[in-house]
Amino acid sequence: MAVGPVWAAAGACFRGKSDPGLAGMAPLAGAGAVLAGAVAVALLSAALVLYELPLDAVLQRAFSLHKAHSIKDMENTLQLVRNIIPPQTSKKHKGQDGRIGVVGGCQEYTGAPYFAAISALKVGADLSHVFCTREAAPVVKSYSPELIVHPVLDSPSAVHHVEEWLPRLHVLVVGPGLGRDDTLLENVKGILEAAKARDIPVVIDADGLWLIARHPALLQGYRKAVLTPNHVEFNRLSEAVLRDPGDGSDREAVQRLSQALGNVTVVRKGERDVISDGEQVLECALEGSSRRCGGQGDLLSGALGVLVHWALLAGPEKTNGSSPLLLAAMGACSLTRQCSHQAFQKHGRSTTTTDMIAEVGPAFHRLFET
Ligand SMILES: NC(=O)C1=CN([C@@H]2O[C@H](COP(=O)(O)OP(=O)(O)OC[C@H]3O[C@@H](n4cnc5c(N)ncnc54)[C@H](OP(=O)(O)O)[C@@H]3O)[C@@H](O)[C@H]2O)[C@@H](O)CC1
Numbered sequence: 045m046a047v048g049p050v051w052a053a054a055g056a057c058f059r060g061k062s063d064p065g066l067a068g069m070a071p072l073a074g075a076g077a078v079l080a081g082a083v084a085v086a087l088l089s090a091a092l093v094l095y096e097l098p099l100d101a102v103l104q105r106a107f108s109l110h111k112a113h114s115i116k117d118m119e120n121t122l123q124l125v126r127n128i129i130p131p132q133t134s135k136k137h138k139g140q141d142g143r144i145g146v147v148g149g150c151q152e153y154t155g156a157p158y159f160a161a162i163s164a165l166k167v168g169a170d171l172s173h174v175f176c177t178r179e180a181a182p183v184v185k186s187y188s189p190e191l192i193v194h195p196v197l198d199s200p201s202a203v204h205h206v207e208e209w210l211p212r213l214h215v216l217v218v219g220p221g222l223g224r225d226d227t228l229l230e231n232v233k234g235i236l237e238a239a240k241a242r243d244i245p246v247v248i249d250a251d252g253l254w255l256i257a258r259h260p261a262l263l264q265g266y267r268k269a270v271l272t273p274n275h276v277e278f279n280r281l282s283e284a285v286l287r288d289p290g291d292g293s294d295r296e297a298v299q300r301l302s303q304a305l306g307n308v309t310v311v312r313k314g315e316r317d318v319i320s321d322g323e324q325v326l327e328c329a330l331e332g333s334s335r336r337c338g339g340q341g342d343l344l345s346g347a348l349g350v351l352v353h354w355a356l357l358a359g360p361e362k363t364n365g366s367s368p369l370l371l372a373a374m375g376a377c378s379l380t381r382q383c384s385h386q387a388f389q390k391h392g393r394s395t396t397t398t399d400m401i402a403e404v405g406p407a408f409h410r411l412f413e414t
Pocket residue numbers: 152153154155156157219220221222223250251274275276338339341342
């Protein structure tokens with residue numbers, strides 16, 4: 045569907061009913077053209093022709109619910125996300141666009157590390173590794189021949205095994221399907237220390253966040269860490285780190301947690317995703333779906349792993365001085381919600397995370413390549 049010009053020029057609020065409504069992707073500083081009224085009307089007309097939407101609905105979404113400046117801010121932010129995506133050229137070798145390691149996968153949970161690792165590949169990483177327990181490995185391998193699976197996490201020399209791979213990895217995603225076994229968590233502590241010692245960025249999700257709630261010092265002040273808590277995980281972390289999380293808006297709560305952890309980036313997932321590095325706060329409320337099947341957060345964490353690598357590689361001229369990790373987080377949240385939206389359009393109630401993963405390519409293209 046030819047949505048490019050409408051989207052690129054005017055923001056997704058002008059898009060039709062099979063497309064996302066964007067709201068609350070507020071604000072990153074940056075320049076951008078203010079839409080002239082006449083141009084907006086012309087684009088709205090184009091949207092109407094393309095999607096046969098009632099005029100009222102388009103106007104309400106475009107102007108009543110979302111102020112013009114927030115559309116502009118959102119467009120500016122997504123433009124910066126687009127800037128960090130490395131060009132695809134014939135000059136690159138395998139691995140350059142990302143070698144991601146997922147630390148997780150145990151007897152109970154094999155889907156979560158698979159979702160994270162395959163999502164990283166689908167976003168554009170070249171190689172995706174899973175470091176899981178011995179029992180989980182053949183199961184995870186059997187889901188996909190594209191994943192490289194290491195059955196080491198419950199071994200007494202787990203840290204050593206993973207350390208051997210660290211020089212060849214760009215980012216670690218720690219936690220999907222890890223479980224809460226004390227021996228495993230102890231190994232993951234060692235792996236995190238080793239990653240930090242090599243300055244390797246880490247995305248911490250799921251049971252990785254359980255570990256951080258018990259040992260916040262593990263990541264204190266590590267600026268290359270992104271935490272991706274859901275509602276329950278966020279509350280658990282806040283209780284552990286702040287003791288008295290206090291009152292206040294979601295935005296303040298996320299900013300406070302980030303600050304208390306020494307400005308690690310926090311992505312609080314929910315009806316709106318709130319993202320902060322302790323200094324800035326962004327929100328992503330791109331329309332996803334009302335489907336809440338398990339695994340969507342795993343998709344997000346794997347996608348984020350790749351985007352973190354790309355954002356850190358891009359350099360300040362591409363990010364316009366904005367925090368690379370904030371941009372990466374905004375990219376991953378937008379992408380996950382867009383996948384959810386597109387999958388739900390096709391599958392409705394029966395949508396599962398596998399359906400969302402099938403949408404990663406088209407959703408990425410629609411958000412970032414048109
Ligand atoms: N296919 C797989 O292999 C998958 C494996 N996964 C892996 O599972 C492991 C545990 O992760 P987890 O997220 O299920 O955490 P956990 O602390 O057990 O919380 C569960 C309870 O918290 C609640 N709750 C949750 N969200 C809430 C909300 N927004 N708002 C309010 N309440 C909310 C809710 O409680 P209830 O409604 O039952 O009272 C729910 O039952 C981890 O390794 C993860 O990666 C998943 O990734 C999925 C796919």
